[in-house]
Structures are given as structure tokens and as C-alpha cells.
Amino acid sequence: MEKITRTVTIVRGLPYSGKSTHAKSIQSNPRYYFSADDFHRTPEGVYDFQIKRAAEAHLWCFQRFVEVVERPFGRESDNVVVDNTNIKLWEVTPYVMFAKVNGWNVRVVTINCPWDELMRRRDNRPEQVVPVEVMERMRDAFELPLPSWETFELYSQPRSSV
Numbered sequence: 001m002e003k004i005t006r007t008v009t010i011v012r013g014l015p016y017s018g019k020s021t022h023a024k025s026i027q028s029n030p031r032y033y034f035s036a037d038d039f040h041r042t043p044e045g046v047y048d049f050q051i052k053r054a055a056e057a058h059l060w061c062f063q064r065f066v067e068v069v070e071r072p073f074g075r076e077s078d079n080v081v082v083d084n085t086n087i088k089l090w091e092v093t094p095y096v097m098f099a100k101v102n103g104w105n106v107r108v109v110t111i112n113c114p115w116d117e118l119m120r121r122r123d124n125r126p127e128q129v130v131p132v133e134v135m136e137r138m139r140d141a142f143e144l145p146l147p148s149w150e151t152f153e154l155y156s157q158p159r160s161s162v
Contacts, residue, residue, distance in 0.1 A: 006078045008069065008099040012086035012145075013111030014138055015130045016121035022111055023083035032068060035083040036061040047128045058084070062094060069102050080104070089143045110145040 011023040020035065027033045039057035040049045061084065068080060080099075086092045092108055099106050113121075122129060130138075 005105055006080075006103065007105045007107060008080045008082065008095065009107045009109060010082045010084075010086065010092055010095050011109045011111060012084065012092065014085065014113065014118060014142065015135065016118045016125065017111040017113040019085075019111045020083050022109065023081045027079050027081040032080045033083065034061050034065045034081065037083075049128070058091075065095060066098060069099055069104060085138065087138055087142050089146070108145065108149040110149060115139070 009023070009026050011019045011026075013019040020037075023033065023035070030038075036054070036057040037047065037049075039060045040047055040053070042048055061082070065080070065082060082095050084091070096106050096108070118135065119132070122132075122135070
């Protein structure tokens, strides 16, 4: 009998870095894809971030994660993805610990993107704009990944002038 490996992938990075795109390339099924951003979406799919509800959003995200990871094996997916900024390493810790206690392998992936590219992407997403001063605080507080974690350099190639 083939042994199936269950893996939790935690994707972290600044807003507009490409975290969600990368995370959804690993797991697109919303039952196994967890993001605090989803808490802030209206039933119509409009992103309505409210800073006063950020802690509630992260708790909601973690509770949904726990419900899936603690279930006995036998579901249609052996990959679970968490997609949050996780600026501080302690923000990743509950996910890592809970997954490991429940027998899952864990990958933590940090997405890096140059600042000028983040700002370009931000300017192209008027429906979900994080203020520059907030982005700067997040960048300055961002803790480097542990050596065993994966790091991806994701950014678009420079455009050629026509």
C-alpha cells in the first residue's frame, strides 16, 4: 500500500508579493486553503478589510485550519495551505505545532519581492490597497525565515519598451 504524505504549506510574505498566487497554485480547493483575508470578504466577494477585526480574522483562519488538520486521514486532499503575511515568526508557530502534533509534514515558504515591484502591484489593485505606511511598517518588522524554510524570489520580469 502506498503511503500518502500529508503536508501543510504555510506561505508568508508582504502584501502583493505573490503569496496568494503561489498558495493557490499548491491548493485551490477552498476547503483546504486558509487565509485571514477570506474573513474580510463580503458574500459578494468584495474585500472589506477592517483593522479592528484583524485578530478575529486570524483566529477564524486558525480555527478552520484546526478543523481540517485534526480530522483523521481519509479526505480528498493531503495538502493544506495557509496564506497569511506571518510577519513575525511567532505567527507561524501555532500552525507548525498543531500540524506536527497531528502527524503532518510542514513546509514554510517565504515569498520575497522587491519593494518597487510591491508598490507597482499595489497601485494596480485599487480594490485592495494597503497604505504605504502600513506596508513600510510590515517590511521593517518582517522577520527573516529560519534556514530550513524555503524562500522564493517572485517578481515579474522587467517590461520591454515597445
